[in-house]
Amino acid sequence: MGLRMIVTVKQVPDTHNVTGEAMKEDGTVNRAALPTIFNPEDLNALEEALKIKERTGGHVTCISMGPPNAVEVLKECLYRGADDAVLISDRRFAGADTLATSYALKCAIEQAGEYDLILCGRQAIDGDTAQVGPQIAEKLDINQLTCISAVTEIDEESITAKRSVEDGYEIVKSGFPVLLTVTASANEPRSANAKKVMTYKNIGKEICNSSYDESYMAAETCAVISHVKEWNVEAISADPVQCGLSGSPTKVKKIQSVVLTGCESRQIANSETEITNLMNELVSENIIG
Numbered sequence: 011m012g013l014r015m016i017v018t019v020k021q022v023p024d025t026h027n028v029t030g031e032a033m034k035e036d037g038t039v040n041r042a043a044l045p046t047i048f049n050p051e052d053l054n055a056l057e058e059a060l061k062i063k064e065r066t067g068g069h070v071t072c073i074s075m076g077p078p079n080a081v082e083v084l085k086e087c088l089y090r091g092a093d094d095a096v097l098i099s100d101r102r103f104a105g106a107d108t109l110a111t112s113y114a115l116k117c118a119i120e121q122a123g124e125y126d127l128i129l130c131g132r133q134a135i136d137g138d139t140a141q142v143g144p145q146i147a148e149k150l151d152i153n154q155l156t157c158i159s160a161v162t163e164i165d166e167e168s169i170t171a172k173r174s175v176e177d178g179y180e181i182v183k184s185g186f187p188v189l190l191t192v193t194a195s196a197n198e199p200r201s202a203n204a205k206k207v208m209t210y211k212n213i214g215k216e217i218c219n220s221s222y223d224e225s226y227m228a229a230e231t232c233a234v235i236s237h238v239k240e241w242n243v244e245a246i247s248a249d250p251v252q253c254g255l256s257g258s259p260t261k262v263k264k265i266q267s268v269v270l271t272g273c274e275s276r277q278i279a280n281s282e283t284e285i286t287n288l289m290n291e292l293v294s295e296n297i298i299g
Contacts, residue, residue, distance in 0.1 A: 012063065012068030013066055013067075013126045013127050013186075014068060014069050014123075014126045014127070015059045015063065015068055015070045015125065015127045016070075016071050016072075016073060016128045016129070017055050017056050017070060017071070017130070018074070018129075018143070018146070019048065019053075019073070019083050019084070020080075020083070021046050021047070021048065021074065021076050021083045022047060022048075022049045022134050022136040023045070024045045046079075048086055049083075049131055050131070050135065051131030051132045051193065051194050052131035053199040054194055054196050054199060055129040056129070057196075058190070058192050058196055058197055059127075060090060060092075062161065069093050069094070070092045070093050070094075071092070071094040071096065072088075072092045072095045073095075073096045073098065073119065074095075075103055075114050076099060077099060078099055078240075080099065081097055084097055085211075086202065088210045089202035089203060089210060090200055090201075090203065091200075091206065094239070096118060096122060096239045097240045098115075098118045098240075098245075098246060099240055099241075101254075102250050102253050102254050103243070103254050105254050105255035106253065106257065107258035107261075108137065108260070109257065109259060110257035110258045111142055112141070112145035113149060113257060114253055115146055116146050117246040117247060117248040118241060118246045119146070119150065121245065121246045125187055126187055126188075127169065128146065128150075129190050129191075131191065131192060132191045140191070143189060143190075144191070150187075152189060153185070153188040153189070154188065154191070155171055155184055155188060156190075157173055157174045158171045158172065158190045158196060159172050159173070159174045159179065159195045159196050160172040161196075162181070168184060168185045169184055169188060170183040174193060
């Protein structure tokens with residue numbers, strides 16, 4: 011039978027292109043101002059799930075919360091070998107912080123059915139909080155193993171993994187169900203499979219009148235989705251009050267674009283005295299400790 015695995019994935023703004031236009035006045039992401047990509051460590055989580063499937067057999071379902079065009083990251087999951095994909099998409103999810111996001115994903119995971127293993131990327135590059143995975147585990151009341159850099163042993167009863175910690179690592183073991191957050195050092199994500207690309211490439215979009223507003227849409231499009239389930243708030247039996255902005259106690263107050271420019275510079279002689287004087291000056295000004 012193998013393990014029943016769920017991988018949470020996210021479409022994120024490309025943070026290499028962040029400017030002062032990246033946020034709206036209400037603190038939500040201005041999605042139209044930024045290109046989007048597959049969150050890098052979520053690809054590592056997907057790769058780890060696919061490797062486990064190859065070792066033990068099983069089934070991989072990918073779940074993403076986002077606007078309809080987030081179907082693109084789910085297509086990438088199918089291209090690489092995921093068995094099923096679920097998009098939870100509803101304007102009432104818009105503006106969610108980590109608490110509201112983890113609540114919605116928890117509801118979707120429960121709706122998806124029984125599971126043994128949940129895999130998440132360690133963190134998303136748009137928030138860098140590393141909170142969503144652990145919050146999902148807490149809400150589901152299951153074990154969690156965070157910052158996993160390698161799965162060393164696995165069978166249908168338990169999983170043993172290498173967990174990165176400051177100045178070293180730990181070897182940890184858990185029974186099922188359990189949630190793992192996976193780091194970028196865990197593996198090298200595989201490329202898309204050409205046959206699967208041909209199978210799923212026509213999952214696309216068409217221009218339509220949509221109930222989504224700009225806070226939840228990158229463009230005035232909606233997805234024509236096949237091979238991907240699409241669930242709204244009601245479909246996952248979620249409380250709308252706990253979703254999106256209404257369920258988010260954290261708000262972004264301000265974002266500012268900072269440009270670092272060079273100013274004064276000086277040269278010192280290559281001598282012990284000059285270097286010692288410079289080091290003393292840097293220490294006295296608390297630039298170095």
